[in-house]
Amino acid sequence: xxxxxxxxxxxxxxxxxxxxxxxxxxxxxxxxxxxxxxxxxxxxxxxxxxxxxxxxxxxxxxxxxxxxxxxxxxxxxxxxxxxxxxxxxxxxxxxxxxxxxxxxxxxxxxx
Amino acid sequence: xxxxxxxxxxxxxxxxxxxxxxxxxxxxxxxxxxxxxxxxxxxxxxxxxxxxxxxxxxxxxxxxxxxxxxxxxxxxxxxxxxxxxxxxxxxxxxxxxxxxxxxxxxxxxxxxxxx
Numbered sequence: 523x524x525x526x527x528x529x530x531x532x533x534x535x536x537x538x539x540x541x542x543x544x545x546x547x548x549x550x551x552x553x554x555x556x557x558x559x560x561x562x563x564x565x566x567x568x569x570x571x572x573x574x575x576x577x578x579x580x581x582x583x584x585x586x587x588x589x590x591x592x593x594x595x596x597x598x599x600x601x602x603x604x605x606x607x608x609x610x611x612x613x614x615x616x617x618x619x620x621x622x623x624x625x626x627x628x629x630x631x632x633x
Numbered sequence: 634x635x636x637x638x639x640x641x642x643x644x645x646x647x648x649x650x651x652x653x654x655x656x657x658x659x660x661x662x663x664x665x666x667x668x669x670x671x672x673x674x675x676x677x678x679x680x681x682x683x684x685x686x687x688x689x690x691x692x693x694x695x696x697x698x699x700x701x702x703x704x705x706x707x708x709x710x711x712x713x714x715x716x717x718x719x720x721x722x723x724x725x726x727x728x729x730x731x732x733x734x735x736x737x738x739x740x741x742x743x744x745x746x747x748x
Contacts, residue, residue, distance in 0.1 A: 555736060564639070564726045564739035565677070610676060612737075620667060621728075621737060623676045 528611055528624030535601055536632050543609060543627040544595040551613030554587045554594040555621065559608045568609075569596070603631050635661050637729050639740025646717055646747055654712045654743045656727030662707040663729035667737075668700075671724040680725075683710040707732075717747040 528545045535541060545554075553572055557565035569580050571587035571594060578585055584597045594611055611624040636659040646652050656666055664685045669677040681702055682690040689702035699721075701713040710729075714721055728739040 557739075562724075562742070562744065564637075564728075564742045567736045567738065570736045614737075620679055620682055622679075625676045628674075 526611060526613055526622055526624035528627055530627060531625065532628040532630070534630045534632065537601060537603060539601055541598040541601055541605070541629060542595060543611075544593060545611035545613070545624045546593040547613060547622075548592070549613075549615075550591040551615055551622075552591070553614035554585070555612040555614065556583075556585050556594070556596045557610045557612060559610060559626075561607075565610055598629075601629075601631050603633050605629060606631050635729075635731055635736075635738040637727065637738045637740045639727055639743055641743060642741060643744045644746070646745070648718055648747055649716055651713055651715045652717055652745060654714075654725055654727075654745075656710045656712070656729070656740050658708045658729045658731075658738075661729075661731040661733075664707060664732050666704060666710040666727055666729045668702065668710075668712050669726045669728070671726060671742075673724075677726060680712075683712075685710075714745065717745075719747045721745065722747045 526545050526547050555570050556568045559565040569585040574591045575589045576587040582599045609627045612621040614621050638657045640655045666683040668680045670680050671677050679692050680695045683702045683704040685704045691697045704710040726742040728737045730737045
C-alpha cells in the first residue's frame with residue numbers, strides 16, 4: 523500500500539527557532555494535510571493543501587504541496603513552548619476518501 | 634468549525650466483554666467516517682471505513698467480526714470491540730469529512746484498556 527516517509531522523527535529545539543519537517547511518497551496524492559496531536563487527544567488539522575504547488579500559511583505555520591504531488595513540507599517559524607507535540611502529514615487520493623499518515627515528527631521546544 | 638465528538642474518552646473493561654465507542658459529527662453530515670488505531674508513539678493506522686447505510690470496508694488484517702462497525706445515520710458511527718482481549722488495548726480515533734467537502738475532522742480518541 524501507499525506509504526508516507528516523514529522526517530525528522532523527532533526534533534529538540536530552542537524556543538524562537540524555526541522548524542521544518544517534510545513528507546515524501548512514492549505515490550501521487552491529490553490532497554496533503556498537516557495535523558498536530560497532543561498526548562491523549564485526537565489530531566487537529568493545521569493546514570490543508572489541495573493543489574500541486576500550493577503554498578499556504580496559517581499564522582506561524584507554512585506548508586507547501588509539492589509540484590510532483592509526491593511531497594509536502596511544513597515550516598513553523600519562531601517556535602514557542604506550546605508548539606510541543608507530534609505533527610503528522612497525511613495524504614489523500616480521493617479514492618474512498620481515506621487518508622494515509624506519515625510516521626509523525628515529535629517536536630520538543632526548550633524554553 | 635466542524636466538530637466530531639467521540640465517546641467515551643477512556644474505558645477499562647474485562648477480557649471477554651464488548652465495548653462500544655461512538656463517533657458523532659455534531660454540526661455536519663458525514664456519509665463516510667473512518668476508524669483508526671494508534672499504538673504508543675506510533676502513527677495512526679486505518680482500521681476501516683464506515684459507510685452510512687452500507688457495510689464498512691475493512692483494511693487488510695482487521696477482523697470484521699471482532700471490530701463491528703455500524704453507521705446508522707449521517708451523524709453517527711459506532712465501533713464495537715467484541716470479546717476484548719488485552720492486546721486490543723489501544724487508542725482508537727475516529728474521523729469524519731463533511732459530505733459537502735472540506736478537511737477531515739478527528740474525534741478526541743478513546744483509550745481502551747482491557748484487563
